Amino acid sequence: MLNNLYLKRLKKDLSGWVKRGWVPAQHQATILADAAGEAQASRAPLITAIMGVVLIGGGVILYLAANWDGMSKLSKLALLLGAMWAAYGVAFVFLRNHQDLEQKMGQALLALGLLLFGANIMLVAQAFHISDRAPDGILMWTLGALVGAWLLRSHLLAFSGILLATLWTGMEVVNLFGGLEPAFAPWPYAVHWPFPVVWAGFAWLAGKNGWRGAARLAAMVMVWWLWISFSDLFGFGLEEIFGYSQTLFSNRLSFLLMAVLFLAGRRAEGHALTRPSAATLRNTALLAGILFLYLSTLRGDFAIGRTAMLFGAEGGGVMTTPAANLAALVLAAAGLALAWLEHARPAAASERLPAPVLATLAACVLVSAALVPWNFAPPGLVLAAYVAVNGLFMLAMAGTVYGGYLTGNRMAVNLGLLIFILWITILYFDTFFGLMDRSLFFVGAGVLLLGGGYALQRQRRKLLARMAGPGEAGDGS
């Protein structure tokens, strides 16, 4: 982490020194490469240590599994606890030494200890036929990671713990390993409220210690959990998103949620405690928001008349609900308020989303919210709405690229261009596949991809080169 901060600072300073003529321009790349090489090299011991830990852990577990049946319960318990104590004991030997390499080895061995703790939970449950709620075992494992991360200031344990917490809430909410049986004891409410409590522990540790990896992971996981909870509350899931839309509001509501989270991420960048994870929150919400906005442009979401005929008359499917309509209103209001706050932000122009981009985002929010309660419409109006939404999507992609360029968000630039070319390609296939002679169709597709891809790639390189120039703005992520 310190190496990355140093490299970022060095890059910024070097640009200024080159401009002032203190450092020859031709040496800039060499200096940066040399500094980056040292940073990369210092990660190698940690990576090999982690690989070693995973292999040792896997080997221990395989040995136990192969000899399990012949052992008494007492010997199983002694072996399991002994292995865990040994891992932590060796970790202590390394951690006593404050050298960088020994510290990394110690951290890797702490991770082994945590891995063995989890294995112990599962193997003890097996040995003593404990078949109570499986997610409780994962929760115990997660809390072990949280305590370890807090006591020993371990970034690796915090990172692992967030992954475990994600597994835990996944098992509670979606019955991850339930197979054909009903959930072991499904969470009785739509939202798994204990998760944010545990998550907050990890997020606080990550913010307090400046652990960027853990902070970013925490932000991504929180976006995912919010979406899962949101979709549970309104009764739609992946089958409604990626299957035939029986709940036509699902994509639009999901987009509205992501728009609010994106703008909340922008706000969070202004506070020290939340800044490490704000960029990830923003980018994750941006990626998910673009996906849902794209899904909202598909013809399936506009087959209102056909859908009514298929589902309305037969009584199946839900096009919208009062709760969904209210949620759309609330999210739209929140989105517009955050967009206004972003516009009024007392920050440098390079740190603020430009007005045209905010206006496009606001238009997407308004149109999406307006379409949530929309059930029936004459075919002409449906076609007009379909064209308008697709046009708005195209503007949104242009806005993503433009906003990313101005605020130094490389991910937004790359994403906007990639999605744009994909969208054009899919539209082409969707529209012309049945209309044109097959050979002509494929030739046209090839020309579009080759020519369009080349042109966009050139533009992307120019944009990124300009962003990397002197006086780089934003966070460059």
Add this chain to the structure above:
Amino acid sequence: MNTGLKLFILVALQSLAILAMVGGKVQTLLTGEVIILRTVPVDPRSLFRGDYVRLRYQITRLAGHEVSFEVDDLRPGRTIYVRLREQGGAWEAVSVHGQHPGSTPDFKVIRGRIAVSRLENPFSGRRQSAQGIPPARRQTPVRVLVVYYGIEAYFVPEGTGRALERPPEDQTMTVAVAVDGAGKAAISGLLLDGKLVHDESLF
């Protein structure tokens, strides 16, 4: 606080958590009264797990027309107490309670958690069992619970689980379960036709 002390605290807490898992089950096996529960065959369409027996009992599925529900809140996830009475060599469910109703020599209590709670018509498609039931009552849906007691899995040597899940038709599998004063249960053995085939030692 130095690193050594912090690590010691971490190891101690994690070890205590493991021992607490074991201690709970051992305490139930040591202090609990052993009762016999009848099993029901596991759905053969389920995925095979050869070294792991999935157990379902007659008391797993509780229907409102067979068992008395003495509590109103029957949401999934809720902890309930099922009162059992011995009939024909095995213990069967009599009533469902929100609090432990107390055990007697004739009635034992086992603690469970509701996994599924739904309304079903228990007589749909079953003309034979509906005979003698008034038509109006046949159409009335009843509350059906699927309850897990923490004794739904039994780990056995690899390859032997399948035979135990679905024993031959001429054999009956029952499970010896220790139930302690709090209603917690632990498997103490598996029986085929009343003969012990797997005995759960403490250690």
